[in-house]
Structure formats: C-alpha cells, structure tokens
Amino acid sequence: MPFLSYGRQTIEEDDIAAVAEALRDEFLTTGPRVEAFERAFAGATGARHAVACANGTAALHLAMLALEAGPGDAVVVPSITFLATANCARFVGAEAIFADVDPQTGLMTPDTLAEALERLEGRRLKAVAPVHLRGDVADVAVLELLAKSAGGVLVEDAPHALGSRYAAGNRIGQVGDCACSAMATFSFHPVKTIATGEGGMVTTNDDRLAERLRTLRTHGMVRPAGGDPWRYDMAEVGFNYRLPDILCALGLSQLAKLERFAARRRELAAHYARALAPLAPLVRPAASPEGSDPVLHLMTVLIDFEAAGRSRRQVVEAMRDRGVGTQVHYIPVHTQPYYRDRFPGLRLPGAEAWYARCLSLPLYPAMADEDVERVGQALAAALGL
Structure with missing residues (x-):
C-alpha cells in the first residue's frame, strides 16, 4: 500500500499541460499570466484586488511593509502558527506580541486578543494577525472591532483557509474577501488547497494598499507617467517577491478546480x-x-x-x-x-x-x-x- 503523507499536491494532466504551454510562450515571468491569476483569485475570494508574490511568507512581509509597520509598533499574532506569522513583524522591526489560543480549536479568540493587548507595553498597535488554523475561521468580525478600538487593523493569515466561509452577523463571508480586514494572505505551497510549488497572494479592498503591495514586490520600482521608456524611480526599498508566469499558469489551472x-x-x-x-x-x-x-x-x-x-x-x-x-x-x-x-x-x-x-x-x-x-x-x- 502507498505511504499516506499528511498532505500532498494534486497535480493532473491539465495542470502539466498549462505549465508546458507557459514554457513555450514568450514570457516566463512578469507576463500576462500573472495578472490573469490575480484577477481569477480576486474573483474566487470576492476581493477587489489580489497581488501575487513569491510565497506565503513574502505575502505576510509585504502586508507588514504596506502597512508601514516598524520599530515601536506591535503586531499581535497567535502562538499556534508557523514561524512566519511572527517573524514577518520582526522583519520590519515591529514586535510580535503573542496571543493565547482556544485549546480546543487552536485559534486566537476575542478574549485571548484582549489579554494580549494588555501586554503592548507602550507600543503602538499596527495590526492583529489571526491565523485561520487548519481552515477554520477565527471570529474576524469581533477581532476587527477589538483591533480598531486599539488603533490597529486586521490582517488575516489565511494560507490554510482558501475556500472556507464564515458567518458574520447576518452575512456569510468568504475568506479573502477582506470584509473584516485590511488584507488577507495566502500560500500555494504543495500541501495547501491549491498548489503552485511555491507562491503566495495578498487580497485587499484598499486601492492604496494594493498599489503599495505591487510596488514593494518589485524592488520598490515605479515607472513615472510620461517619462522615458527605460526610466524607473525607487522612492523606498522593495524586494524581488514576484511570482513567475510558469507558476501562475499552474495556479490558474489549480484555481479552476x-x-x-x-x-x-x-x-x-x-x-x-x-x-x-x-x-x-x-x-x-x-x-x-x-x-x-x-x-x-x-x-x-x-x-x-x-x-x-x-x-x-x-x-x-x-x-x-x-x-x-x-x-x-x-x-x-x-x-x-x-x-x-x-x-x-x-x-x-x-x-x-x-x-x-x-x-x-x-x-x-x-x-x-x-x-x-x-x-x-x-x-x-x-x-x-
């Protein structure tokens, strides 16, 4: 009998064909499949914008950069998560403040967030980053209210939760629609719901945040309107967090499933x-x-x-x-x-x-x-x- 791993990708012949077609095309990266994948993902989650990037950690890092989190700021994260959730606060010089979780669900709760907010020790709250562990959805509606009352925003760490839904009052939400958050981040690692090998996405309904995410994933480069065709300006340091067309081709094929x-x-x-x-x-x-x-x-x-x-x-x-x-x-x-x-x-x-x-x-x-x-x-x- 075959060995059953805890998780693995499901790659089918049409996925392979999609990647092969991309390999034969003109663009292997920064081509049309990137925007196509972003449009399809925004449609699948109900968000206004989706910004593709290199992996789920890059998605979280970009979210922190877009919020301009830095020294003196705090980001509240649950202790039950992968290292990246906390580390991305440290990447930008902010402090990761750990919230406890419900021992039955593993999720941050309004009560555990309230307790963590008492340990800010004078730091400015920039964001609260609940993790939708296993695919179960934290109480984003109440967590958002608590974050806002303390001066921060909600950033959903949602690599486990593509396709999950949640009830918020009389409304049924879709993880990634950002109805209760500034941004939501996703991963397309092979064991996730859809796979691109490595890859990530940030969804948001905020036009300014979306523009910052796109700029920061490409070295902070901006091409000024009406300038010379080779001209670019860099007002702040960004990163090379782009997702290649080859992987976006796989993402498009997987997302259709x-x-x-x-x-x-x-x-x-x-x-x-x-x-x-x-x-x-x-x-x-x-x-x-x-x-x-x-x-x-x-x-x-x-x-x-x-x-x-x-x-x-x-x-x-x-x-x-x-x-x-x-x-x-x-x-x-x-x-x-x-x-x-x-x-x-x-x-x-x-x-x-x-x-x-x-x-x-x-x-x-x-x-x-x-x-x-x-x-x-x-x-x-x-x-x-």
Whole structure:
C-alpha cells in the first residue's frame, strides 16, 4: 500500500499541460499570466484586488511593509502558527506580541486578543494577525472591532483557509474577501488547497494598499507617467517577491478546480468524523468555532496521550510503520529560543495545552474513503485500542 503523507499536491494532466504551454510562450515571468491569476483569485475570494508574490511568507512581509509597520509598533499574532506569522513583524522591526489560543480549536479568540493587548507595553498597535488554523475561521468580525478600538487593523493569515466561509452577523463571508480586514494572505505551497510549488497572494479592498503591495514586490520600482521608456524611480526599498508566469499558469489551472478540491476535502473530513468516533474520548477532531464553515487544510485531532499510556512520538512512529504519515501543527512560537529570550517567562496555557495533544492526519483530495479507514485503524493500533 502507498505511504499516506499528511498532505500532498494534486497535480493532473491539465495542470502539466498549462505549465508546458507557459514554457513555450514568450514570457516566463512578469507576463500576462500573472495578472490573469490575480484577477481569477480576486474573483474566487470576492476581493477587489489580489497581488501575487513569491510565497506565503513574502505575502505576510509585504502586508507588514504596506502597512508601514516598524520599530515601536506591535503586531499581535497567535502562538499556534508557523514561524512566519511572527517573524514577518520582526522583519520590519515591529514586535510580535503573542496571543493565547482556544485549546480546543487552536485559534486566537476575542478574549485571548484582549489579554494580549494588555501586554503592548507602550507600543503602538499596527495590526492583529489571526491565523485561520487548519481552515477554520477565527471570529474576524469581533477581532476587527477589538483591533480598531486599539488603533490597529486586521490582517488575516489565511494560507490554510482558501475556500472556507464564515458567518458574520447576518452575512456569510468568504475568506479573502477582506470584509473584516485590511488584507488577507495566502500560500500555494504543495500541501495547501491549491498548489503552485511555491507562491503566495495578498487580497485587499484598499486601492492604496494594493498599489503599495505591487510596488514593494518589485524592488520598490515605479515607472513615472510620461517619462522615458527605460526610466524607473525607487522612492523606498522593495524586494524581488514576484511570482513567475510558469507558476501562475499552474495556479490558474489549480484555481479552476477549487470547488472540486474543496468538496472532496469536506467529504473526507466528514468521513474522518465517522471513522474516528469509536476512538473517543481518547481521540477527537479539533473543534470548529461557531460561525466557521471550513474547507479543512489539516485534519488535526486532539489525543489524550497520557490517558492512552503512549507518548506522541510512539504514536507517530507506530503509524509511520503502518504507512501513515503525521505532522504536528504547531510548536507554540512563543516557546522558540529567539522569542523565549524576548519574552522570558511568558506562559500561554491554551497554546501549550493544544500543542500537548495535537496531531495532524493525512488529508488531501486524492485520498480514497478507504484511506481514511486505514488511517483510523492505524491510529487505533498505535494507541493500543
């Protein structure tokens, strides 16, 4: 039986053909497929603008640059996330202030944000960056109100959540529509909902922010109207964060399949709920907060390893021996040596409780229903059930 990794890309013959066609064209980069991908992505998310870039970390960095975050500013981020969410605040000289999370969902909440805002220690709040972990959507409507009341804006870190929906009052929103945020950032790493190999996107409804994002991804270069055709001006330092046409060709092909990919992920998540039910109460899927309608990127379960009499490492190795890969999302970022030195003694019990129990199981569209059963059986055996 093939090894089941926790996540993988779904690349089909038409994806390969799209890339091959791009390779035969005049432009390998900075060509028409970039704008085509951006237009299609804006349409898929409901945002006014979408700005493509090199990867998800570049998307977050560009968002911080566009907001002009810098020394003396603070960006509040959840501790349960990938390193990039916090690091991008540090890239621009701002401080990353860690918010705790709900130990059942792994998400920043209004209560944990309110507590983090009490630790700004005189810094100006520039942004709050909730992470839509696994594809579940944080309470963006309330988080936005709290961010605004403290003088900042919301930037959604949404690489896991393409296709996810959420309820905000009487409105159903789509992640990336930026109805409650200044910007939302995405990643197209191979394990994400759509893949370009590496790649990222920032969506926004703000014309000024969109223009800054486009300028900053290309070295800060601006071509003055009516100037010499070779002329460009650089008023501020930018970066080479462009996404090539070759990868945009793959992105366009993948984006056309978003509805199918999303539907299959929903089907697999429902099948997991049934397959894992006999393992309760030792094992249960991570909770979805009220109002979140996710397309799950990660199938994360919470396991009472102590009650099972097994360490997480023992479970991971036993499942690997049965051909099933797993992963941990995530080690709390506030416990990393760099941030531990910046915030000695910081304790975030929700994040630490989440980390102690979480394990991500295989989830990707090419999985068969029988694969879910196989994962459930491997987990039961690994736990001695």
